[in-house]
Amino acid sequence: MVSKSQIKLITSLQQKKYRDKTGLFVAEGPKVIAELREAGLNLHSLFSTEAVSGSSETFFSVTELELQKISFLKTANTSLALFEIPKQIAMPQQGLVLALDAVRDPGNLGTIIRLCDWFGVTQLVCSVDTADCYNPKVIQATMGSIARIQVSYCDLESYIKNSKIPVYGACMEGVNVYAHTWAANGILVMGNEANGISEGISKLLHEKITIAQFGKKQEAESLNVATATAILLSEFRRSTER
Amino acid sequence: MVSKSQIKLITSLQQKKYRDKTGLFVAEGPKVIAELREAGLNLHSLFSTEAVSGSSETFFSVTELELQKISFLKTANTSLALFEIPKQIAMPQQGLVLALDAVRDPGNLGTIIRLCDWFGVTQLVCSVDTADCYNPKVIQATMGSIARIQVSYCDLESYIKNSKIPVYGACMEGVNVYAHTWAANGILVMGNEANGISEGISKLLHEKITIAQFGKKQEAESLNVATATAILLSEFRRSTER
Numbered sequence: 001m002v003s004k005s006q007i008k009l010i011t012s013l014q015q016k017k018y019r020d021k022t023g024l025f026v027a028e029g030p031k032v033i034a035e036l037r038e039a040g041l042n043l044h045s046l047f048s049t050e051a052v053s054g055s056s057e058t059f060f061s062v063t064e065l066e067l068q069k070i071s072f073l074k075t076a077n078t079s080l081a082l083f084e085i086p087k088q089i090a091m092p093q094q095g096l097v098l099a100l101d102a103v104r105d106p107g108n109l110g111t112i113i114r115l116c117d118w119f120g121v122t123q124l125v126c127s128v129d130t131a132d133c134y135n136p137k138v139i140q141a142t143m144g145s146i147a148r149i150q151v152s153y154c155d156l157e158s159y160i161k162n163s164k165i166p167v168y169g170a171c172m173e174g175v176n177v178y179a180h181t182w183a184a185n186g187i188l189v190m191g192n193e194a195n196g197i198s199e200g201i202s203k204l205l206h207e208k209i210t211i212a213q214f215g216k217k218q219e220a221e222s223l224n225v226a227t228a229t230a231i232l233l234s235e236f237r238r239s240t241e242r
Numbered sequence: 243m244v245s246k247s248q249i250k251l252i253t254s255l256q257q258k259k260y261r262d263k264t265g266l267f268v269a270e271g272p273k274v275i276a277e278l279r280e281a282g283l284n285l286h287s288l289f290s291t292e293a294v295s296g297s298s299e300t301f302f303s304v305t306e307l308e309l310q311k312i313s314f315l316k317t318a319n320t321s322l323a324l325f326e327i328p329k330q331i332a333m334p335q336q337g338l339v340l341a342l343d344a345v346r347d348p349g350n351l352g353t354i355i356r357l358c359d360w361f362g363v364t365q366l367v368c369s370v371d372t373a374d375c376y377n378p379k380v381i382q383a384t385m386g387s388i389a390r391i392q393v394s395y396c397d398l399e400s401y402i403k404n405s406k407i408p409v410y411g412a413c414m415e416g417v418n419v420y421a422h423t424w425a426a427n428g429i430l431v432m433g434n435e436a437n438g439i440s441e442g443i444s445k446l447l448h449e450k451i452t453i454a455q456f457g458k459k460q461e462a463e464s465l466n467v468a469t470a471t472a473i474l475l476s477e478f479r480r481s482t483e484r
Binding site: 111114115117118119120143144148178211212213214215221223224226227228230231234235237238241 | 353356357359360361362385386390420453454455456457463465466468469470472473476477479480483
């Protein structure tokens with residue numbers, strides 16, 4: 001059974017302001033939910049069409065119809081859970097820190113979080129105008145990787161100003177990434193889908209890095225921010241781990 | 243003005259069977275349309291809310307409302323065009339040929355075409371069960387890159403059997419890509435989003451290539467096929483062009 005107030009709560013969590021207000025976010029599907037629980041996130045409530053056991057204050061058996069009503073997916077999975085948004089903790093700057101400057105598309109953010117997980121980059125720092133990582137679309141796109149990546153939101157310009165490690169930025173005109181020497185500790189900034197890295201942050205970069213283009217006519221406009229991130233994280237690992 | 247029969251024709255082109263039947267596909271937005279025309283594709287008809295000049299059999303001035311009616315986008319751009327699907331021409335096997343084995347998602351295919359354009363990989367060979375590159379979602383996702391890439395559909399297994407150059411495949415268990423030596427001419431196979439490379443094609447591979455995983459717990463499930471393609475094309479260029 002899902003009560004009216006539960007439906008109202010869950011539906012409201014599509015919007016960031018209600019996620020901020022309640023400190024909760026939605027995850028769907030047994031795999032994503034299991035990964036978040038394994039990672040130690042606090043489960044608030046779980047709605048499932050399959051048999052569930054546990055405290056009746058947390059676990060709710062629902063029909064498929066009820067689940068479809070609260071699901072954000074076109075076709076609901078077998079379960080939907082609410083989790084508490086983890087508290088932001090102090091951020092050590094070790095290894096590579098990935099920083100996003102106004103990456104707006106939830107799909108891109110989700111893909112980037114999954115990439116961070118693959119390449120063992122555990123710290124992702126986002127400007128406040130980057131997409132919210134607890135947006136349902138991001139949660140689903142990360143395929144559970146969100147559980148293992150520490151995502152922080154802050155004034156990115158101040159964060160970079162106060163950092164004591166090299167700051168790299170992905171730009172259209174910079175050093176060829178294949179010739180670039182990475183420090184073991186550093187910050188890599190990826191910019192907005194349409195406008196790239198903002199002017200204020202661009203000034204703070206120690207080095208601009210470019211992914212060389214090989215198309216004969218050099219007409220390809222730019223790489224998508226998620227695919228560019230894939231290439232740069234791969235390059236960081238290739239050149240620092242061997 | 244858009245006639246009823248034009249509306250019917252354009253709407254039908256969302257489906258592959260009507261694209262096959264008519265030999266036409268839809269592209270939207272002045273930038274994409276301009277790139278396709280520059281690349282020499284035959285324009286069948288153009289509908290625009292802006293002033294257009296030219297033959298009255300090809301160019302049609304429309305209102306915003308009319309354009310929204312024929313557009314496949316949530317918010318229509320200023321123009322929509324029908325182009326003739328280019329004839330498939332014989333495929334030389336030079337440089338790197340990218341082969342897709344049942345990549346189903348139009349967004350992934352679009353991103354991969356854009357990546358091919360960036361990295362100067364001009365030949366993309368797809369199994370017949372790969373998403374159709376003239377699907378409107380693919381056309382929009384390529385950002386015009388489709389104009390510069392030669393996409394062919396064929397029985398991928400026969401194609402690979404008859405090829406005389408090395409065939410590489412992206413797999414979960416293979417040679418670390420950073421240690422892999424690429425031939426100047428070769429075929430790189432990327433597999434289906436859920437199942438990877440099919441069994442039949444897997445047997446034909448000369449070498450399996452893996453993108454090393456660095457996450458501590460090795461729990462990240464896999465990379466998205468588009469981000470994996472980004473990393474492998476970058477690696478091919480890095481190691482063969484220097």
